[in-house]
Amino acid sequence: MGLVDVTRESVLKALEEHDHLGEEPFLLHYGFEPTHSSLLVHGGRRYRLDAIIAAAHRHALGHPLPQDMLADEHADAAHVLTQLGFEVRHPQTPQPTVTAPRLLVSPSYGSPESRQHWKDTLDQCVPFADEEYSRHLTEDQHRRLLTLHPEGRCRFWGATPGHDAKMAAVTTGDVVLFTGKNRVRAIGEVGAIFRNREFADALWPPKQGGESWHTVYSLREFQTTELPYEALNALLGYKPNFKYPGQLVLSGEQAAAGINGLLITTRTELERAGAMPPPVDVRMMRVEQQHTHTVTVERSAHQLLFNRTEAELVNAYCDTLAEVRTSRFATAAGICDLYLHGPGGRELIEAKSRVERPHVRAALAQLLDYARYAPAPIDRLSALFPKPLTPNALSLLHHYGIDSIHRTIEGTFERSPAPEARRRFIRDLVGFGEH
Structure with missing residues (x-):
């Protein structure tokens, strides 16, 4: 007597009973609390697996299967239902909302010396695996660099000893804004970071009597841009005329405001969320012990580090919202653009800088993919565009x-809501925020 007595017919009767009573009365009738559990999926609806098994046992033998037996045989119950032709989905740990990495603001284009440094190690990659540079690296530093940059080449930046205290907490995945001439000139993602004066001097030979750089960090990603200080100041809460005279290392809410406000998506966050494979640890001989050093690399496709047009669109839309909490969350599919929680419920938004059909289709795919991993059930999915869609593209989303x-000519935003019946259909089909 047990799971072996459950038949497909008894399971279907249990599902019918569930639909007749409603979920909460059904669970209470069989003594189950409404907690997160594996799900049986049937006819586009979701049912708590263990409660359905208990009820199916009653329909087969006249009494429910005891909960203590279900707890011991949970995996077997899922297997039985699968064998009977039902779909079972197991709960996963919900992906957390994005915890902000640090945000560095690094003046890097003011003096002739810094402009030369930019030309030497940001405009171009440095072949650090070559003996000219690698002989200054410790074995651990060399290994860390090769793990993150298996090509043996990457961009570098650094800081003088006077910034040691600020730089002490900086780590892989933190974000750098390279500033100069009243704008953010580039955005980067910190790779390997360490202190090595000799290696720094090989990258940036100091002038006679000049100060050596001390902290060195590689850049996993690097993207040039043209972002005026006024836009950054608005995100970070500074006065509009603030000029960023020195190195800043921001953390917490202020860093999150800058990173999320710019829709920055780092490789490190994608790896942590399972959207990209993590780098493989590299263990190699010292370069001077080798005659050759050749690495073949296939880089995974991933999201852009920064898309200014989409970031500006999202920020402009957020400025129109009231009593709404805005955030982003990381998933095994990537990082969403905007996650809202307010009086109207929870809404997931994907922004696109263009309205052609490929961009509309991309927004559709990303929304359906991200929604499965939402920290809580989603009430509405929306795509954000800089102008109205064609009727055909709008029909696809609806x-x-x-x-x-979409943004109107006047700079306001207008919503074209999907039919409520279609919202309910896709919500039931995909199971937004259910795992």
Whole structure:
């Protein structure tokens, strides 16, 4: 007597009973608390697996299967249902909302010396695996660099000893804004970071009597941009005329405001979320012990580090919101653009800088992919565009229950809501925020 007595017919009767009573009365009738559990999926609806098994046992033998037996045989119960032709989905640990890395603001284009440094190690990659540079690296530093940059080449930046205290907590995955001439000139992601004066001097030979750089860090990603200080100041809460005279290392809410406000997506966050494979630890001989050093690398496709147009669109839209909490969350599919929680419920938004059909289709795919991993059930999916969609593109989104939001000529935003029936359909089909 047990799971072996459960039949497909008894499971279907249990599902019918569930639909007749409603979920909460059904769970209470069989003594189950409404907690997170594996799900049986049937007819586009989701049912708590263990409660359905208990009820199916009653329909087969006249009494429910005891909960203590279910707890011991949970994996077997899922297997039985699968063998009977039902779909079972197991709970996963919800992905956390993005915890902000640190945000460095690094003046890097003011003096002739810093402009030369930019030309030497940011405009171009440095072949650090070559003996000219590698002989200054410790074995651990060399290994760390090769792990993150298996090509043996990357961009570098650094800081003088006067910034040691600020730089002590900086780590892989932190974000750097390279500033100069009243704007952010580039955005980077910190790779390997260490202190090595000799290696720094090989990268940036100091002038006669000049100060050596001390902390060195590689850049996993690097992207040039043209972002005026006024835009950055608005995100970080500084006065509009603030000029960033020195190195800053920001953390917490202020760093999150800058990183999320710019829609920055780092490789490190994607790896932590499972959206990209993590780097493989490299263990190699010292370069001077080798005659050759050749590495073949296939880089994974990933999201852009920074898309200024989409970031500006999202920020402009957020400025129109009231009593709404804004954030982002990382998933095994990537990092969403905007996650809202307010009086109207929870909404997931994907922004696109263009309105052609490939961009509309990309927004659709990303929304459906991200929604499965939401920290809590999603009430609405929306795509954000800089101008109205064509009727055909709008129909595509509405077919899948997705709203379209676009910026008007006046600079306001207008929503084209999907039919409520289509919203419910896609919500039931995909299971937003359910794992």
